[in-house]
Amino acid sequence: MSDDAASFGRSDCDSDSGAGSGSGSGSGNGDGSGPDSNDVAAEIRASRLVYGAVLVEERPTFIECVDRDSFEDDADEALYTALNSLGADLVPFVHETAEELGDALPATIAATLEDDDLPRVRAFDRAASTAVDARVSYLLVNTDDGGWKRIRDVATDRFGADDQLSDPRLGKFVVASALVEESRDRFAELPDGVDAENVGLVQWSG
Numbered sequence: 001m002s003d004d005a006a007s008f009g010r011s012d013c014d015s016d017s018g019a020g021s022g023s024g025s026g027s028g029n030g031d032g033s034g035p036d037s038n039d040v041a042a043e044i045r046a047s048r049l050v051y052g053a054v055l056v057e058e059r060p061t062f063i064e065c066v067d068r069d070s071f072e073d074d075a076d077e078a079l080y081t082a083l084n085s086l087g088a089d090l091v092p093f094v095h096e097t098a099e100e101l102g103d104a105l106p107a108t109i110a111a112t113l114e115d116d117d118l119p120r121v122r123a124f125d126r127a128a129s130t131a132v133d134a135r136v137s138y139l140l141v142n143t144d145d146g147g148w149k150r151i152r153d154v155a156t157d158r159f160g161a162d163d164q165l166s167d168p169r170l171g172k173f174v175v176a177s178a179l180v181e182e183s184r185d186r187f188a189e190l191p192d193g194v195d196a197e198n199v200g201l202v203q204w205s206g
Contacts, residue, residue, distance in 0.1 A: 040151060041128035043141055049075070050124065051082040052139030052151075053175045054131050058165045059112055060178040062120040063127045063139060070144060076194045080187070082140040085148075085202040087183030090138070090176040097173045108164055113177050135159060136171045138179065140202070148202045 044050050048070035053060045068075045098105075121127045131137050131151070135158040139151040156168045165171055190196060 040131050040137070043149060043151060044128040044131060045124055046143070047141035048144055049078055049082065049142035050127055050139055051079060052086065052137070053179050054134035055136035055171050055175050056130065056134055059115070060118055060175050061130060062118060062182070063131065064120055065122055065124045065127050076191060077198050078142055080190070080194055081200040081202065082142070083183045083186055084199050085140060086138070086179050088201060090180050094173065094176050094180050097169070109170060109174060112174060118178065136175045138175055150204060
């Protein structure tokens with residue numbers, strides 16, 4: 001398994017001083033129970049931008065919250081930095097897992113990945129409560145000082161043998177695939193005012 005694939009299995013929160021460089025470190029329970037739910041909610045509510053996805057029951061839900069009043073004129077560039085960074089971070093895991101599964105990918109999961117109308121949360125308070133209850137979370141948050149934090153969690157105790165989606169690794173795959181596909185689609189048609197040269201890539205360390 002690649003380092004990227006392995007890293008998505010941890011429960012942690014990484015921090016970084018900004019796009020393009022970083023000296024952050026990972027932290028968290030590391031036992032599948034995830035970061036403290038109150039801490040996750042507090043991180044989201046204290047941020048000025050949150051982007052990512054969570055697994056709620058059997059379907060991914062996108063989280064996309066932007067407090068535009070907290071930015072000067074670069075809110076969209078920050079959002080696309082998050083999209084760019086998520087795509088770069090998750091592509092290795094998605095490709096590796098897809099190759100491993102091959103034709104064994106359950107039909108229900110394949111149908112979920114083809115759904116073009118997945119839910120999207122845009123309010124910070126609702127995003128906080130949604131993430132707390134999620135089975136899998138992968139989120140980037142941008143703080144008032146311009147720094148980035150990455151929240152990654154797989155709550156293995158929320159995957160039951162009788163669930164339609166019972167394997168935590170498949171849960172990670174569903175969330176990661178949705179994010180990679182969205183990143184690809186949105187970069188194919190950048191909105192007016194977003195210059196690709198000004199879109200950063202968050203570098204994580206630790």
